[in-house]
Amino acid sequence: MTLIDQFSTQYGLVKKIDAFGYLDYLKKYTDEPRKHGKVVLVTADTPLKASRGEGKTTTTIALIDALRARGVDATAVLRQPSMGITAAGSKGGASGGGKSSLSHPELIDWGLCGEMAAIENAQNLLVSFAEKAVDDGLIDTILVPRVSEVPSRSLRQIAVDRGKGDVAEQVVLTPTCELMQIVVLSRSMDEVAERVSKMVAGTKDGKPVTFGSFVDLWRITGILGDAVKPALTETVNGSPVYVHCGPFANVSLGIPSLVSVEMACALHDVVVVEAGYGADAGAQKWLDIACREFGAQWPSAAVVVTRASTWRDDPKLAWRYPFHVHRLENLGIPTFPLVNLWDGEDDRIDTLRDTAASLDLRNPIIGNLFRDGGQALAPQLDGFVDALNSDIAGVSGGASAQHADKRGSHKGIGLVEDVQWIAANVYGVPADRVLLKDGFADSLASAAELCKGVGTSIDDLAVVAVKSPATMTDDDSAAAGERTVTLKKVDPHLGAGVVHVNLTTSLTTPMPKIV
Amino acid sequence: MTLIDQFSTQYGLVKKIDAFGYLDYLKKYTDEPRKHGKVVLVTADTPLKASRGEGKTTTTIALIDALRARGVDATAVLRQPSMGITAAGSKGGASGGGKSSLSHPELIDWGLCGEMAAIENAQNLLVSFAEKAVDDGLIDTILVPRVSEVPSRSLRQIAVDRGKGDVAEQVVLTPTCELMQIVVLSRSMDEVAERVSKMVAGTKDGKPVTFGSFVDLWRITGILGDAVKPALTETVNGSPVYVHCGPFANVSLGIPSLVSVEMACALHDVVVVEAGYGADAGAQKWLDIACREFGAQWPSAAVVVTRASTWRDDPKLAWRYPFHVHRLENLGIPTFPLVNLWDGEDDRIDTLRDTAASLDLRNPIIGNLFRDGGQALAPQLDGFVDALNSDIAGVSGGASAQHADKRGSHKGIGLVEDVQWIAANVYGVPADRVLLKDGFADSLASAAELCKGVGTSIDDLAVVAVKSPATMTDDDSAAAGERTVTLKKVDPHLGAGVVHVNLTTSLTTPMPKIV
Structure with missing residues (x-):
């Protein structure tokens, strides 16, 4: 039995591997072959x-x-x-x-071993806990969206508690939710729990309230037990x-x-x-x-x-x-x-x-x-x-060592400057053609305030450019000197440690219509 | 390797068994030990x-x-x-x-191998297909509810397509949905597909339209591949x-x-x-x-x-x-x-x-x-x-053979008479104290009409009494001669072959509050 076999379990037609455990083991036992x-x-x-x-x-x-x-x-x-x-x-x-x-x-196309479904349930459970926090007077506004693995155009904008609260909500696709991002970025279940605890559930009198202040984290990590395994x-x-x-x-x-x-x-x-x-x-x-x-x-x-x-x-x-x-x-x-x-x-x-x-x-x-x-x-x-x-x-090292300086963190760079960097380097649009849509400055300011409320600078979050998959600029068909990128709104995911910035013709909630 | 091993696969800490395949095999090879x-x-x-x-x-x-x-x-x-x-x-x-x-x-309490989540996704996908059928003009009213495995009081009544259609919907808990009933009752994947095809997606000009008339059934059974295995x-x-x-x-x-x-x-x-x-x-x-x-x-x-x-x-x-x-x-x-x-x-x-x-x-x-x-x-x-x-x-045979006549089907017995039988035999309330709430007769008539529209008599469906788990009658604490049962509404599940009848203090959609 090889080392990795000890961290592997048959799971129907695939094996599931406790990657957290395996990598942890390699860190502790540095002489193990790898x-x-x-x-x-x-x-x-x-x-x-x-x-x-x-x-x-x-x-x-x-x-x-x-x-x-x-x-x-x-x-x-x-x-x-x-x-x-x-x-x-x-x-x-x-x-x-x-x-x-x-x-x-x-198998791969049709739900694998339920990983995505588990993440969906865990994120939706967080929303339910946020809802209870509203009932308990801990928050007055919920900031986490419900998720659905099944696309449905009419779920983009919904109202829950119809006839009573009529609370407006959006539903997003499971793969795009913050809990998925947390599973992608975490290197241990402790880190998953720590990041979930830092997720902003909502606000109370305008101040952010994190899940860590009122949720039993083990309930969330319990649901994710097998979902974290590749x-x-x-x-x-x-x-x-x-x-x-x-x-x-x-x-x-x-x-x-x-x-x-x-x-x-x-x-x-x-x-x-x-x-x-x-x-x-x-x-x-x-x-x-x-x-x-x-x-x-x-x-x-x-x-x-x-x-x-x-x-x-x-x-x-x-x-x-x-x-x-x-x-x-x-x-x-x-x-x-x-x-x-x-x-x-x-x-x-x-x-x-x-x-x-x-x-x-x-x-x-x-x-x-x-x-x-x-x-x-x-x-x-x-x-x-x-x-x-x-x-x-x-x-x-090797041939690319000379480029090592191009690989540094952008932490601390102002959000707009960081997006301008992306636009220039990745989309070929210079800073002076990065436009701010009406309302963007307000969106940025309130996002920055939210981050500050939990002791984080928005400039320390990694920028996630949210855009259409088919375009990089407002009009990729325009002449090179005329292409623009328009910043629309800002949405921090403080548990994942990223901040979404909506560009170009992006959808706020990617809930495609069935075709 | 025993026969059942051939139909079993390790699935993490449990085995999943292809019960459809095993029972089919036993039917074909009657000499196999069983x-x-x-x-x-x-x-x-x-x-x-x-x-x-x-x-x-x-x-x-x-x-x-x-x-x-x-x-x-x-x-x-x-x-x-x-x-x-x-x-x-x-x-x-x-x-x-x-x-x-x-x-x-x-494992058992926390999602097992994703069976429930797969059924949730499949039922929600049916709702999405129904929504597309509305867009395509095939139906004008959707009759299948979305489901959620996560409880949330505010999902009991929702409006989707907020700001445009504002379509009223209810969300029910996954275990209670018609697709779960179909998985419970079916003895082959073909039967699952057949029953899904008979589910009423909605109505067009008041007439029922079944999923079989516009859905690729393999998409639904594809999602359920492992969920049907105990x-x-x-x-x-x-x-x-x-x-x-x-x-x-x-x-x-x-x-x-x-x-x-x-x-x-x-x-x-x-x-x-x-x-x-x-x-x-x-x-x-x-x-x-x-x-x-x-x-x-x-x-x-x-x-x-x-x-x-x-x-x-x-x-x-x-x-x-x-x-x-x-x-x-x-x-x-x-x-x-x-x-x-x-x-x-x-x-x-x-x-x-x-x-x-x-x-x-x-x-x-x-x-x-x-x-x-x-x-x-x-x-x-x-x-x-x-x-x-x-x-x-x-x-x-044996000691209970004399009671065999008590085990027959109730098919063909009128719905109210059937519920009266349940009330008398199971709840101890005689027929004359089974009351019909205002609106029940209308609900029954339109349900019967819906059944007729797909060529089924409502009296041939098995009655599912929907009620509080804690009571059998309108007031179990009342004196024996005063206890009543009140019939409230009727909801046929034509794919599963059952008809829900709401009694006593039942919830329409069992979406509990988090306590």
Whole structure:
């Protein structure tokens, strides 16, 4: 029995791993054998539509199958799909496709082992406790939203206690709630409890009141007992894949749990982390939130997925793909374009390589991954593997050491300045074209006041840009010199330690309609 | 590997069993070794308060531990507790207590393997599909409620689409929803799908429209894949216990799934089924719904739990306990009083036996089951085991054969007449004191019309009496000749094949306040 087996339990068709316990054990017993795997981000061009995937999961699966076929101990860490969206038919699953699939997509897409549902129940229970706190006179306004895993447009705005209190509420999708963020960011159950205790339940006479002041935290952590454990499944070719925590990097963190990636790095040499939707969402969140502010590992390489048609057919949006690739390269991350071909596109390979060269990109990796799986990639990975090998000491040295200064925390930088930094670096919009919508200043001021009320500076919270998955600016089709970003409102999540800033055409509550 | 192992999968600390598959296999391969266990109901006096248990689960666990100590292959089938209620602190757990506990109460009480959450999501997804059907013009009124596993008084009455449609809705607790009833009653996934297809989504111009006419049923059954599988856990003494489906026999079926009991009967000689709250709720539902209408096994014995104090301290309600015991005996079910002592009540044993004798009850089984576990019961079970053994051929013969005519279906009996039968036989209130509240006739007429619209007679649906768990009549403390039962409204669940009739002081939507 290996060490990790002692922290693993069979759970139907998958294994669930006590990542908290395993990582804690490794910290205590430093002589135990472990690896120090390198992190690779698989991200994508900004998608044209949120519901039409570029093929990130398919690419992730093909990539690790290909690396393992070359003898590299590679694995992937995926986010759990939002079952509600999948089950509702608003999008397909998120388990790859064809030869680049997970062996049990029905399980991954359809609720896994109830992790998301447990987080939903725990967050809703917090709302119920807040409601009781209103009855008990402890608070007069509730600031935590109820959540639903099932999408429903009419839940965006609801009134509860109809006919009596008629209290206005919003319902958000489970993956985007603060408790999901807490599970993503915490490295122990104690930290989960500590963060829940710091969540602001509501206000009393305008002053924030945290859950820690009136909730039995064990009731919440009790519900989350199994939800904090990553699941281990595999690709149809037998490559190991870990799945943990929720999607939607446009409106929340949208990254897998930090401990799932850390555990994978202790067990494998290469850990591919899926970071979607596009590089401006998932990759931005991994780099600027997980790495800079929460100690996650800086990637040793990145793969940016696109489709042959996307790259070609939208001239006004064509700036986005090379922009993303060059931005990542400029951070010192060797970044590989990857074109996920659909049927009938094989004859476009030469043209695609020419285009990439003309855009000053690395020679792209190209394949029909649905049809051909990892076999389509394996022969093309020499440069990719070289780049990983040349980053000898992982994040702390190698080719990217010169960029280490670009990886620091933004803690203490003013919120607007921080968003301006994101706009300039990630969206290509300079500070003078970052606009403040009417009401933004008030929203910022009251958010800052709320933070102050619990002894935190809003400038110490990590900024979560909330935006449409399909755009980075108010109009991505506008000329480069005319693109703007408009800041709309501010919403601190003091338990998670982040602050949401709504930009562009974002939805306040991402409750999609069933399509 | 035994046959049942082939249908079992480890699922964390429990096993999940494909009961559908196992029972199907036994039907096909009739030579396979199997048992034909007898069913024992453990029920209770009508509780004084719903939140204060009499100790049914504790008794059930002590009873099977005691039977196994005597060499009898006994097991129990428990309902999964409503996690929301437990987590909210509205009641304690439902996993027994002290020496009469399950080995993993934290697991059973805290969401098990996500079964309830999956049913919640599936029912809520049906509501979302109904909402889309409104958008598509297929229906104009939605008749299925959203559900929540988490209690919240303000969810009882809500308005969705606030500020636009302002559509009034009610939210009910997950265990009480129609989809839970369908999982309880179905014997295959095909039957689940068939029943979901028959659920009435809403009406169009007053005519019922079923989900079958516009929903992809595989999306619903996909979510329920693991939820339909009973879990196998054990008592602290190692006795096997199956857990499946939801509680609340006062407002819904409140019984474990039919297949979990049938599977247990194929694997063990004695199967103890917990049927709460009181004999007027869970036992009534097992006998009059599960057995009469859905082919469940008639019990070979019953145990009616009470507490020493309950039996003694409430003279105006003292009629209820002997009434329940005699009613069950009169149905031909050998019925054993059991007094679950609390600390400091040991000196009451002689008095309790005298009281039982004066009430013409069997000699009661008495013990402090929390403190002493099954050891307190084992020496007292001679008569109980004799009664089981004398029912030689189980339900089809033995001492209770003369009562077989009391077990027939009530299909075709008019709804009011059927409720009058329940009132007379189960609550002790004759037909002339069954009152119809203003509006009841209209409610019944429109329910009957709805049923007719899908080709079903309302008189063919099984009646689910919806009432307070703590009362059977409008005032249980009134003199026997003055007690009444008032029928309030009618709500058919055409997928489950049942019709709810609200009586006494029932809540329309059982959404308790957090206490």
